[in-house]
Amino acid sequence: MGLLDKLSSLFRLKKREVKVLVVGLNNSGKSTVLNHLKSDDDKITVEPTVGLNVEKFKHNNVGFTALDMSGQVRYREVWEHYYSDCEGIIFVIDSSDRLRLAVVQEELELLLQHPDTVGKRLPILFFANKMDARDALSSVKIASALNLHRIINKPWHICASNAVKGEGLDEGIEWLTQQICENIRKE
Amino acid sequence: MAFKRDKKEEEDGGGNIFLNLEKTSVLQEARTFNETPVNPRKCTIILSKILYLINQGEQLGTTEATETFFAMTKLFQSRDVILRRMVYLGIKELSSLAEDVIIVTSSLTKDMTGKEDLYRAAAIRALCSITDGSMLQAIERYMKQAIVDRNAAVSSAALVSSLHMTRIAGDVVKRWVNEAQEALISDNVMVQYHALGVLYHIRKSDRLAVTKLVTKLTRSPLKSPFAVCLLIRIVCKLLEEEGDVALSESPLFDFVEKCLRHKSETVIYEAAHAVVNLRRTTPRELAPAVSVLQLFCSSPKPALRFAAVRTLNKVAMSHPAAVTACNLDLENLISDSNRSIATLAITTLLKTGAESSVDRLMKQISTFVSEISDEFKVVVVQAIRALCLKFPRKHGVLMNFLSAMLRDEGGLEYKASIADTIISIIEENPDAKETGLAHLCEFIEDCEHTSLAVRILHLLGKEGPRTKQPSRYIRFIYNRVILESAVVRCAAVAAMAQFGASCPDLLPNILVLLARCQMDCDDETRDRATFYYHILSGDQPQFIYHYIVDHLQVSIPSLERALTQYVANPTPEQFDISTVPVSAPEPTNVPEKGHGTVDIANPVAVQPETPAKAAESYAVKLASIPELAPLPGSLFRSSDPVQLTESETEYVVKCIKHCFSDHLILQFNILNTLSDTLLESIGVTLEEPEGYEILKEVACPKLSCGETGSVYVLLKFPEDLSLSVSTFGATLKFVVKDCDPTTGEPDTDEGYHDTYMLEDLDVLLSDQVVRVMKGNWGAAWEQAEGESFFELEDTYVLTSVTSLEQAIQNIVVFLGMQPAERTDRLPQGKSAHTLLLAGMFRGGHDVLVRAKLALAEGVTMQITVRAPSQEIAELITSALG
Ligand SMILES: Nc1nc2c(ncn2[C@@H]2O[C@H](COP(=O)(O)OP(=O)(O)OP(=O)(O)O)[C@@H](O)[C@H]2O)c(=O)[nH]1
Numbered sequence A: 001m002g003l004l005d006k007l008s009s010l011f012r013l014k015k016r017e018v019k020v021l022v023v024g025l026n027n028s029g030k031s032t033v034l035n036h037l038k039s040d041d042d043k044i045t046v047e048p049t050v051g052l053n054v055e056k057f058k059h060n061n062v063g064f065t066a067l068d069m070s071g072q073v074r075y076r077e078v079w080e081h082y083y084s085d086c087e088g089i090i091f092v093i094d095s096s097d098r099l100r101l102a103v104v105q106e107e108l109e110l111l112l113q114h115p116d117t118v119g120k121r122l123p124i125l126f127f128a129n130k131m132d133a134r135d136a137l138s139s140v141k142i143a144s145a146l147n148l149h150r151i152i153n154k155p156w157h158i159c160a161s162n163a164v165k166g167e168g169l170d171e172g173i174e175w176l177t178q179q180i181c182e183n184i185r186k187e
Numbered sequence B: 001m002a003f004k005r006d007k008k009e010e011e012d013g014g015g016n017i018f019l020n021l022e023k024t025s026v027l028q029e030a031r032t033f034n035e036t037p038v039n040p041r042k043c044t045i046i047l048s049k050i051l052y053l054i055n056q057g058e059q060l061g062t063t064e065a066t067e068t069f070f071a072m073t074k075l076f077q078s079r080d081v082i083l084r085r086m087v088y089l090g091i092k093e094l095s096s097l098a099e100d101v102i103i104v105t106s107s108l109t110k111d112m113t114g115k116e117d118l119y120r121a122a123a124i125r126a127l128c129s130i131t132d133g134s135m136l137q138a139i140e141r142y143m144k145q146a147i148v149d150r151n152a153a154v155s156s157a158a159l160v161s162s163l164h165m166t167r168i169a170g171d172v173v174k175r176w177v178n179e180a181q182e183a184l185i186s187d188n189v190m191v192q193y194h195a196l197g198v199l200y201h202i203r204k205s206d207r208l209a210v211t212k213l214v215t216k217l218t219r220s221p222l223k224s225p226f227a228v229c230l231l232i233r234i235v236c237k238l239l240e241e242e243g244d245v246a247l248s249e250s251p252l253f254d255f256v257e258k259c260l261r262h263k264s265e266t267v268i269y270e271a272a273h274a275v276v277n278l279r280r281t282t283p284r285e286l287a288p289a290v291s292v293l294q295l296f297c298s299s300p301k302p303a304l305r306f307a308a309v310r311t312l313n314k315v316a317m318s319h320p321a322a323v324t325a326c327n328l329d330l331e332n333l334i335s336d337s338n339r340s341i342a343t344l345a346i347t348t349l350l351k352t353g354a355e356s357s358v359d360r361l362m363k364q365i366s367t368f369v370s371e372i373s374d375e376f377k378v379v380v381v382q383a384i385r386a387l388c389l390k391f392p393r394k395h396g397v398l399m400n401f402l403s404a405m406l407r408d409e410g411g412l413e414y415k416a417s418i419a420d421t422i423i424s425i426i427e428e429n430p431d432a433k434e435t436g437l438a439h440l441c442e443f444i445e446d447c448e449h450t451s452l453a454v455r456i457l458h459l460l461g462k463e464g465p466r467t468k469q470p471s472r473y474i475r476f477i478y479n480r481v482i483l484e485s486a487v488v489r490c491a492a493v494a495a496m497a498q499f500g501a502s503c504p505d506l507l508p509n510i511l512v513l514l515a516r517c518q519m520d521c522d523d524e525t526r527d528r529a530t531f532y533y534h535i536l537s538g539d540q541p542q543f544i545y546h547y548i549v550d551h552l553q554v555s556i557p558s559l560e561r562a563l564t565q566y567v568a569n570p571t572p573e574q575f576d577i578s579t580v581p582v583s584a585p586e587p588t589n590v591p592e593k594g595h596g597t598v599d600i601a602n603p604v605a606v607q608p609e610t611p612a613k614a615a616e617s618y619a620v621k622l623a624s625i626p627e628l629a630p631l632p633g634s635l636f637r638s639s640d641p642v643q644l645t646e647s648e649t650e651y652v653v654k655c656i657k658h659c660f661s662d663h664l665i666l667q668f669n670i671l672n673t674l675s676d677t678l679l680e681s682i683g684v685t686l687e688e689p690e691g692y693e694i695l696k697e698v699a700c701p702k703l704s705c706g707e708t709g710s711v712y713v714l715l716k717f718p719e720d721l722s723l724s725v726s727t728f729g730a731t732l733k734f735v736v737k738d739c740d741p742t743t744g745e746p747d748t749d750e751g752y753h754d755t756y757m758l759e760d761l762d763v764l765l766s767d768q769v770v771r772v773m774k775g776n777w778g779a780a781w782e783q784a785e786g787e788s789f790f791e792l793e794d795t796y797v798l799t800s801v802t803s804l805e806q807a808i809q810n811i812v813v814f815l816g817m818q819p820a821e822r823t824d825r826l827p828q829g830k831s832a833h834t835l836l837l838a839g840m841f842r843g844g845h846d847v848l849v850r851a852k853l854a855l856a857e858g859v860t861m862q863i864t865v866r867a868p869s870q871e872i873a874e875l876i877t878s879a880l881g
């Protein structure tokens, strides 16, 4: 904590809003992740998202604005409209959905090759979500299935999570905060 | 209030900051929405500009709108309340222009169900504007909750939005009836009013359910005066449908009468307004309502005085005696400081007053006519028009007044209404013709409205040649050629040609003028002048008739479509104008509107269509039915819908007869009113009479309750024309499945066959004829003498009619032809009359009829028909036999 507090005051992050984009296939748990991160009186019952939803939460004194995108097929092409003005991406994967891992790979490829992301050092945080499910793949297996190691011009990180209980979320968000701060310092 | 402030601002020179906005630069600015962090102040102003532009009628393309819409979605990041509410407005405005608008669904549902009350109502309205039928299911639960929400604004917003949604998903909204019922007992005046609106709309097509609703509500008084007003309107609609029972017997009317003693003025006025407008109102019911209005006339509140005098003005024609009772009060209102009230008071007095008071009242109006707005000047003009019909002898005074008004400042609508009035006076009253034309000539000397000048020139061309001294008009017309814009010059050239065609002694002069016009710098003017010059100077008199005297009869929208099609599919053949349907002139005796019709807050209002437009939309509709393609030529005429069932039966069937040159398409519109049945494979069995041949039938696959579907039958007309007027037996056949009235799902897969007897369907002569307006019937009649025309003459005694008026009416209806030269109007006190008619028989055959009528025991009629074939002429003479 102490370190982060220092960091944020150092780069005047206290007053700064950080904007992240949350993507991933439908039913992967994006809205559930955000719901857990929100303060208690903002919590809602999660339903499939139609289009997009804007959520706000605080993590260690940094204010996050998260665009929770819908993962349904017909809305996936909407994601790209929001690449240009975000500072980080959270990519949520349902680790028990082996069947659609190929679809995940395809969507990830589109994201990485989009003109609005290509040249940028956008940090990408992968949540290998639903780790509690019985047939869940480990985060290592997912990283290799998606061939994440080829991503060299962007910092990335993968953690296993359980969004319903909130396990693994803090670790991921802390990593993301740090990456975004670093980016700002370099500017 | 708002109006006053605007005016003040103008005086301050503050002006409107949005005045000189430019679309592209505003849309450029909208990129600011993408910036982080959002600047609420700046974005709010930009959004206002966008809304302003859209509301000024600026068109946004789909791409522009979609881009702006997406940029706007980014503003959801900001928690600024004002900005968020602007975003809702933006969503509503762009929802019909942009693509993929449903991507804000989740954002809006969140706001709609959230804690911030300032968001909720507006979010509901925005949400409903982006929702389509398929998405409605997803938000249904939220809508139901919102309808019964404790916050009145939320509940009202949900109710009103539901009403709008019935347009896209009526059956989903029907399922919210319980929630609407609950909202009806709300303490809030608006919520109760809106709830009643929704409930009524849901049950509208089910008369029994409406009656139940109304009976219940008329017993337990509603709190909200607005709801009571709506209830009065619903009750009146029921009363109008009730048939011919005396109003005093009806318990429903009892309710309306009680409302005359309600404690809210709004309700009292609504009730009085309702009573005077009911069709069956007699003096007995009228009296209390009029006394209420009379009281309002002396109210200190201008709104009440205005409402009262406006209503009295409207009913002055239908119940003059009752309104006369208020004459004293109306006289007092003449000096009212509110000029609108004064105008209405005077025009009401004019409508009911005696001939002797006309001069006095007209003088009074002229003292302040310059102070009232155009809208009320139009009211004055209408009153004058009515007066002219009532007191033809007064046309001198009135016409002078009108021409003075013409010279004053005023907008197009006002000037057009004056010109219309003068024109109608000219048509009604031959004595007024020359003075009227003179006033109009003077007016076009200095007329800034191109469209009016063109109309008047057209009228001069039509009427001028048949006056005593046609030459006096030429100067006025030719002046236009020298002084005006190209459009007016064209019209002037055309008008001159009319004189050349009809007045041989003027022809040489006209030819000189037309020759000069051939030097005009405008292409169209020059072309017309050249065209007319050559026709008039040529040696083929029948051309003069066909191309100048007789005008184009085709329907303009159909011509446009035919030409577009022709250009789109190039063929070596020439364009054939005879394939374009002829347009029937608009019926002249339209009964005065706005009286007796009860329009209940209906979000889906229907505009009455002109005959040409209606025919064109039928043509497009028929062409879109694949089973009927290719259509047998172009549509010639569509009849009005004919009812083949009683109005309150299980199935309501109407038939429209579409006539082609050798074929007939019968379109049966079927409405299933049974809430617990589903109909499938619906067809109509026809017993076709001799000579007719059924070529094709198109069944309707399925009809659930409240739906209307169509069955089509294509027939060939008999070769023998005399068989074409005939009667068809018709039976509806279908498969019935019972179903659950709440879900509309069938209970079983098995249905059973059933039939339903319809009333006989007549195909008449008038179904095969369109009305044609002949500007100069006499010329057409002479023209039809030489050319391959047949003439047939016959004499009948019409025993069933007792007056000439009746005879004229019957003949016009039977033959379906257009009366020419106003011969359908009978001069007073005549015992003999000649009716002149023109029409076109299917296949494009011109038909002219002259009927000489004489009143003896019954009416004796000598009918002469000129038609291009013997058979057609026989068919027409026999139709009256
Ligand atoms: N067992 C388990 N279930 C989860 C977990 N995270 C989310 N879920 C469930 O997965 C379902 C889908 O979650 P959402 O958050 O709506 O998924 P989403 O990615 O937002 O879906 P879209 O909005 O349609 O794109 C919900 O029923 C969640 O309760 C998890 O870690 N473990």
Ligand SMILES: [Mg+2]
Residues within 6 Å of the ligand: A030, A031, A032, A047, A048, A049, A068, A069, A070, A071
């Ligand atoms: Mg979601």
